[in-house]
Structure formats: C-alpha cells, structure tokens
Amino acid sequence: MNTYLQSDIHSIAAQSKLRSFSNIYLFYRSSRMKKWLWGMFILLVAVLFLxxxxxxxxxxxxxxxRQEQRPQQVNTLIAGSIVKWHIKEGDLVKAGDTLLQLGEVKVEYFDPQLLKRTQEQITAKQQTMESYRNKAAATTTQSRALEQARELKLQSLDNKIAQQQLKIKTEEADLAAAANELEAYKRQIEAARIMLDSGAISLIDFEKRKINYQNGFAKWNSAGNKLEQSKQEMTNLRIEQQATLQDYADKIAKVSGDRFSSLSDAASTEAELLKLQNQLANYDARSKLYYIIAPQSGQITKARKAGIGEFIKEGDMIVEIVPDKIxxxxxxxxxxxxxxxxxxxxxxxxxxxxxxxxxxxxxxxxxxxxxxxxxxxxxxxxxxxxxxxxxxxxxxxxxxxxxxxxxxxxxxxxxxxxxxxxxxxxxxxxxxxxxxxxxxxxxxxxxxxx
The missing domain is CATH 2.40.30.170 (Efflux pump adaptor protein, beta barrel domain)
Incomplete structure (x- = not known):
C-alpha cells in the first residue's frame, strides 16, 4: 500500500509544475545528517583542547x-538651635562654605559681651599679678637693705669690741703696775716697821710710809675694778652683737616671708589668669562653631535636620557630604x-x-x-x-x-x-x-x- 502511494506521488510530482512538491517532499535529496554529526563531534573535540x-x-x-574620600558625616560639636540653612540637599559645595548657622541654647553663654568681659577679667588679673611681682621685687630690695644695715651694725660693734679689748689690755697693764707699786709699798712698810722698832726712824716717817701703802692699795683696787668693768662692757658688746644678729635675722626672715607670700600670690593669680585665657580661647572657639562649614568639596546629601529653631544635640549629624574628587x-x-x-x-x-x-x-x-x-x-x-x-x-x-x-x-x-x-x-x-x-x-x- 505504501509502495503504491509512494509511486503515485513520484509520478504526480514529476508531471506537476508546482514547486511545493520539490520543497516539501525530499525524495530527490540525500541526507546530510551524518556529516553534520561528524562535524559537530570534531568541533566539540577541538573545543576541548582550546x-x-x-x-x-x-x-x-x-x-x-582612601577614607577621606568616602561619604562623610558633618556633625555639630556643640548643642544649639538652627538659625539659618545656607544649603539644600543636592547642592555642590566647596571646602569652607557655610552649611548651617546655629544659635546658643546654654545659659552660661547667653551674654553677648562674654568675650569682652572675659578679656577685661584677664586684664585685671594681669595687673594683680604684676602688683604681686612688684611687691616681691620690693621685698627683695628691702631684704638687701637690711643685710647691708646688719653688716654696718656688726662692723660698728666689731670696732667697739676691738677698742674695748685695747682698753682691757691697758687696764690690765695699769693693774699690773699698781700691783707692783703696792708690793713695793708693802716691802717699804715692813722695813719701816723694823726701823721704827730699832728707833732708826720716827713714827711720823712710819705713818707716811703707811699712808703710801694704803694709797697704793687703793690704786690697785681701783685698777682692778676698772678692769672688771671693762670686761663686763666687753661681754655686753658681745651680747649686743648676738642680739643684733638675731634682730636682723628676724627682720630678714619676715621680709623673705613676705616675698615668698607675694610670689605665691603671683603664682596663684597667674594660674587664674591662665584659666581665664583658656576660657577666653574656648569661648572664641565656641563662637566660631556657630557656623558649620564644609570640611571638603562635594555634594550635600542626607540632611537629617529640618526647620528653623530645631534643637540639635552635641555630635548630631547635620548632613552628609560625598566628595567630588574620588x-x-x-x-x-x-x-x-x-x-x-x-x-x-x-x-x-x-x-x-x-x-x-x-x-x-x-x-x-x-x-x-x-x-x-x-x-x-x-x-x-x-x-x-x-x-x-x-x-x-x-x-x-x-x-x-x-x-x-x-x-x-x-x-x-x-x-x-x-x-x-x-x-x-x-x-x-x-x-x-x-x-x-x-x-x-x-x-x-x-x-x-x-
């Protein structure tokens, strides 16, 4: 049956002038499937070795x-309230451009003349410190003057002591002379007593020699008293010398104490002055922080705060900047x-x-x-x-x-x-x-x- 139909189709296709028989029915074409399969196989093997x-x-x-080229947050260092926005999201800014203006919210910084008054306090402290230093310099001069006066006083006492030593030596010599004279009078009166007993001299002559002995004894006693008095004066001079040293030592110590007290007050005032200068620097730096500026050039994104008068805490993010040079x-x-x-x-x-x-x-x-x-x-x-x-x-x-x-x-x-x-x-x-x-x-x- 199939063979019969195939022969009929072949005869009809051969006699027909229509191209559909030759395009649809492939009776006159040989199959290329085997060649394509071998070609694809050879190509696949070749690809495996590529x-x-x-x-x-x-x-x-x-x-x-680099870290500084990444998007960075712009934060506020101080607490404040928003006064004015100078930018909006999407704006391109340069380094140093003002982004936001803040207002003060802390009571201790409300004074509009805070910097001026702090500077006046610094000036007053400087004058006080100079006064203490001048006082310390004056006490130094006073101490030197007391030392000079002490030296003059001691020199005067040394001169008096030297004079007193000479006087003592003189009186010691007078005492020795009076003692020698008294010894001579003593020998004379003893000899006169023997002569009086033997009748060689009269009683009047004996009485004269006795008077001479008594005068010599009185002279020797007076010289001894003078010598003791001079030695006592020498002791008094040495006591006065020690008293002078002690007196001037007390005065110099008191002046030195005043000097150290003035220096201590000057140092304390200087510490207060440095503290005030530190406060002034902090106030000045804080006043500059009221204006938040762009740390680098870039585009503004992510503005977290909005409105006027909105409160901002310390460290809050204001905006984000995407650098333009990356x-x-x-x-x-x-x-x-x-x-x-x-x-x-x-x-x-x-x-x-x-x-x-x-x-x-x-x-x-x-x-x-x-x-x-x-x-x-x-x-x-x-x-x-x-x-x-x-x-x-x-x-x-x-x-x-x-x-x-x-x-x-x-x-x-x-x-x-x-x-x-x-x-x-x-x-x-x-x-x-x-x-x-x-x-x-x-x-x-x-x-x-x-």
Whole structure:
C-alpha cells in the first residue's frame, strides 16, 4: 500500500509544475545528517583542547581607596538651635562654605559681651599679678637693705669690741703696775716697821710710809675694778652683737616671708589668669562653631535636620557630604575557599552595573565592555557576611573606568587565574577540585663574571 502511494506521488510530482512538491517532499535529496554529526563531534573535540582561563567570580560594590574620600558625616560639636540653612540637599559645595548657622541654647553663654568681659577679667588679673611681682621685687630690695644695715651694725660693734679689748689690755697693764707699786709699798712698810722698832726712824716717817701703802692699795683696787668693768662692757658688746644678729635675722626672715607670700600670690593669680585665657580661647572657639562649614568639596546629601529653631544635640549629624574628587576602588567579597588564590597585584576584570558588556569568563580576550583592575589589599579577618574583603583599584595599563561610577554601585569581579585546556576545566568541575593558582615566574639575572 505504501509502495503504491509512494509511486503515485513520484509520478504526480514529476508531471506537476508546482514547486511545493520539490520543497516539501525530499525524495530527490540525500541526507546530510551524518556529516553534520561528524562535524559537530570534531568541533566539540577541538573545543576541548582550546585554552580556558580559570577565574574566581565575586560580587562587590564601588567604594574609594582612601577614607577621606568616602561619604562623610558633618556633625555639630556643640548643642544649639538652627538659625539659618545656607544649603539644600543636592547642592555642590566647596571646602569652607557655610552649611548651617546655629544659635546658643546654654545659659552660661547667653551674654553677648562674654568675650569682652572675659578679656577685661584677664586684664585685671594681669595687673594683680604684676602688683604681686612688684611687691616681691620690693621685698627683695628691702631684704638687701637690711643685710647691708646688719653688716654696718656688726662692723660698728666689731670696732667697739676691738677698742674695748685695747682698753682691757691697758687696764690690765695699769693693774699690773699698781700691783707692783703696792708690793713695793708693802716691802717699804715692813722695813719701816723694823726701823721704827730699832728707833732708826720716827713714827711720823712710819705713818707716811703707811699712808703710801694704803694709797697704793687703793690704786690697785681701783685698777682692778676698772678692769672688771671693762670686761663686763666687753661681754655686753658681745651680747649686743648676738642680739643684733638675731634682730636682723628676724627682720630678714619676715621680709623673705613676705616675698615668698607675694610670689605665691603671683603664682596663684597667674594660674587664674591662665584659666581665664583658656576660657577666653574656648569661648572664641565656641563662637566660631556657630557656623558649620564644609570640611571638603562635594555634594550635600542626607540632611537629617529640618526647620528653623530645631534643637540639635552635641555630635548630631547635620548632613552628609560625598566628595567630588574620588579615587574609586571596588570592594569584593570572596569565599574563604578562594582566598588562597587571591594575591596583591593580581589582575581582575570588572562588569559594572548599568554598563553593557559581553562576557566570556573563560576567554577574557573575547569579552567586551569589561574593565581592568588589580588587587591592592586583602583583609585577614572575615567580614560579617562570612567572606573576606579585598580592594581593587583601576589598572593604569587598561582602559579607564567610566566617569559615571558612583559610590555604592554594584560590580562583579572576575579574577583571572591559570590557563588550562577546556577538558581539564570540565574534569576539575566534575570532581570538585579547586582552581590552580598561577604565579608569574621571576627570572633572577645571572651575575656577570669578572
């Protein structure tokens, strides 16, 4: 039956002028399926021997390499109330531009003449300190004058003592002379008594010699009394000398005490002066903090406070500034298993969110729309997501990163490893083996022989 129908179709197709028979019914065509199968098989075998670049894929975000180039908060150092806003969100500002004006809310700083009055207190303290120092200088001069007066008084007493010593020596000589004279009178009266008993002299002559002896004794007694009186005067002079030393020592000690007291008062006043100067500097610095300025150039974002008169505490965030001059970097998070395969200066290919790209992960040379980078830092501690963070910067030898990048944008990194055949990569993935780490060979230059 089938053979009969096939012969009828063949005869009808041969006689018909319609092209549908030749296009629909393939009776006159030979099959090429076998050739296509062999070709695809040969192509597949050839592909297995093509080079394949092993890689590690990691997801990350756009950030900056330096901390000062990242978005930063602008905080207030003092508490206050909002007086006037000078900017709004989205504005571009330069470093030093005024962002916000604050008003004072603490009672101790309400005085509008606070700086002036504090300066007047400093001036008064300076004058008081100078008075104490002048008093200390005057007591120093007074102490020197007392020392000079003491020296003059002691010199005068030394002269008197020297004179008294000479007087004592003179009176000692007079006493010795009077004693010798009395001894002579004593011998004469004894001889006169013998002569009187023998009748050689008269009683009148004996009485004359007796009177002479009594006069000599009186003279010797008077010389002794004078000598004792002079010695007593010498003792009095020495007592006066010691009393003078003690008196002037007390006076000098009192003056020195006044001097040290003045110096102590001057030091205390100086401490109070320094404290007032510190307060003045703090008041002046606080007055400058009423105007919050931009620490660097950038764009204003995230204004947390609003309105006029709203209270702001110390340390509250005012706005956030995104710097305009940024050295972009990419932070990638790699799995702990892939961390040993990552090293500094390693090449990385990037696909940024929002930028079209055609990626052949095994053949980076055939990819389109990717950007190059190199690893500059690998953190040693695991992040909160259980992965390790690495930082990648722009590769200066590759195409420049797009200027439209923004901090926080997404990026996917492909870290290139060793080149292996396709069949080896398939075998590795089937068996779950890790990629092979590739290190560039370093050639050590040979030393030249002398």
């Amino acid at each position: 080079p394949w670049t092993q890689n590690i894929r990691a997801r990350g975000t756009v950030t900056t390499l 050295q972009y970097a990419i932070e990638l998070f790699v799995k702990p298993m892939d961390l040993p395969l990552v090293n500094k200066e390693q090449k990385v290919r990037f696909v940024f969110d929002g930028f079209p790209a055609i990626v052949f992960s095994g053949w980076p040379g055939g990819s389109y729309g990717t950007f190059g980078g190199k690893v500059v830092a690998v953190e040693n501690s695991v992040s909160a997501n259980g992965k390790f963070r690495i930082l990648v910067v722009e590769d200066s030898s590759d195409r420049k990163w797009p200027a439209q990048l923004r901090i926080g944008g997404g990026a996917e990194g492909i870290m290139l490893l060793k080149d292996v055949p396709v069949y080896y990569e398939l075998w590795r993935n089937i068996n779950g083996f890790p990629p092979e780490y590739y290190q560039a060979e370093t050639t050590v230059p040979k030393e030249k022989k002398l």
